[in-house]
Amino acid sequence: MKKIMFLGVLVALLSCKAEPEVAENKIKEDVAYLADDKLEGRQTGTDGEKKASEYLVKRFQEIGLEPKGTEGYLQPFSFKPKTDPHKEVEFTTNADSTITGNNVIAFIDNNAKTTVVIGAHYDHLGFGGEGSLYREKEKAVHNGADDNASGVAVMLNLASRLKTKAINADIKDKNNYLFMAFSGEEMGLLGSNYFSKNPTIDAKSINYMINMDMVGRMKADSTLAVYGIGTSPMFKQTLKSNNDKFKLVENESGVGPSDHTSFYLIDVPVLHFFTGQHEDYHKPGDDSEKLNYDGMNLISDYIYNIISDLDDNGELAFRKTKNESEETPRFKVGLGVVPDYLYDGKGMRIDGTREETPAFNAGLLKGDIVVKLGDSTITDMMSYMRALSVFDNGDEAAITVQRGDKIIETKVVF
Incomplete structure (x- = not known):
């Protein structure tokens, strides 16, 4: 009788172990929180940005990711606001007249030699200011649902999926994964620039970087812009072979107005995903109810498949591209x-x-x-x-x- 009971318990334990974990999709919930009026537009250095960073820390913890900032999950950086638009921003430890932002960074350690960086900026314009295209006199919160709660939500979804894969898989991926929510993007790619100069992992171990900025307004024709395809010889064919949903608009250059540029400039291959501008760009009307969530799920699937496809290709070769911004x-x-x-x-x-x-x-x-x-x-x-x-x-x-x-x-x- 004891043997029968023991066998029953053993079978139950084995069947429990065989049950795979399933990644939870919280894309809509993540956008709703980050683009809520309570966060007052998530401008770098404000209470709204701090609330957003605290939410991201909580989400990384829920997913089960390791902290990889300089202070837990956070990488604080302080800077003096630019008075001359042609000069580089000055990062400083001097507290006088400075603004402090926080990158939020987490890690999946697969004991691999190389790491894939997956990032999106979480800051926005607060109540408007210099970058706003809003022309009314009344002060209004710029919630930035598409720009860029959308990219952050897809990044978190990828983190959940890749963590679940790491738990369920018998064989680990051949890359580690570093997830980064950048601040200071709207002020000039400040968070990603700071990380590129002060990386929390060995910069030489970064295999490639994926950036998502404004991926929430896919149009009816399913057009998806992908920048940086010329930064590694592997990218063009990989994008093509995994695509059966999108009308791709491809751009070779690794330089553009988002955080992938900071990585390209330290010789890292980059891919940047973007669904296009719209009438609510940098205006108070960029709200969560206007996003195409089905489109965001398709983009998450696409990027996940690209990452999986590239996993067997070792360290990707980096290639310089024509810097179109200089022309x-x-x-x-x-x-x-x-x-x-x-x-x-x-x-x-x-x-x-x-x-x-x-x-x-x-x-x-x-x-x-x-x-x-x-x-x-x-x-x-x-x-x-x-x-x-x-x-x-x-x-x-x-x-x-x-x-x-x-x-x-x-x-x-x-």
């Missing part, structure tokens, strides 16, 4: 439009216009495709910026746009 022409005027950065046809498609701007006054509309400005034919964003660079305030220029099947010629006054 960007300087210009004194603008049309006052939000370009559609996901458009890959001929011309520059307008994703939104602002009132009392040259474009608005000329009658240009969302969806119009600028094909000629002055004497210049517009084929892409770069040619559009080159065309703008020849004009000064007060100049008048002919402009041609395609609106549906119609070609419309008008004039714009800068």
Whole structure:
């Protein structure tokens, strides 16, 4: 009888052990918290940013990740606000006239030689300020649901999935994983810049870096922009072979206006994922109920599959890319439009216009495709910026746009 009871207990224990853990999906819940009015826009150095960082620490603990900051999960950094926009920010330990932000960093240790960094910035614009496109007089919270609670929520989802995989798998992945929620991005990539100069792991062990910034507004055509595909020879084919859901818009450059740039500049291959700008960009209307959560889940699946596919490829080769930002022409005027950065046809498609701007006054509309400005034919964003660079305030220029099947010629006054 005792033998039978012992065998029964043993079978029960073995069956319990065989039951795999399942990763919990809290993408919607994470966005709802981070983009709540109570956090007052999560501006670096504010109480709202502190509340957000405390929430991220709690989430990393729930997932079961190790702390990898300098103070537990946190990596504080202090800096003096820039007075000259052309100078680099000065990181300092002097408490006078400084702002302190916190990167939040966690780790999965697979006892591997190399580490994959998966990151997203969690700070935003607070009540607006310099980066805001909001033109009303009343103060308003900029919740930044897409920018960038969306990227942080997908990062946390990937952390949960990769931790669950590490628990369930008989064989560990050949990479460790470092998860980073950056602060100071809106002030000039400050958190990622600080980490690149003061890494909490051996920087030479970083295999590649994945960045997610504004991945919450996927459009109906399932367009997904991926930057940095030229920074390693492995990326292009890996992205293609794992894609059966998205219309990919690919960009080779490792330099761009988000945190992946800080890693590219220390010779780390990078991939940056982005679903495009919209009318609520850097405005109070960027709220959680407007996000495409099904699209975010698809992006999480895609990145997870890319990471899994790359796991057998050892340390990825790094490749320098053409720095497109250095070639960007300087210009004194603008049309006052939000370009559609996901458009890959001929011309520059307008994703939104602002009132009392040259474009608005000329009658240009969302969806119009600028094909000629002055004497210049517009084929892409770069040619559009080159065309703008020849004009000064007060100049008048002919402009041609395609609106549906119609070609419309008008004039714009800068």
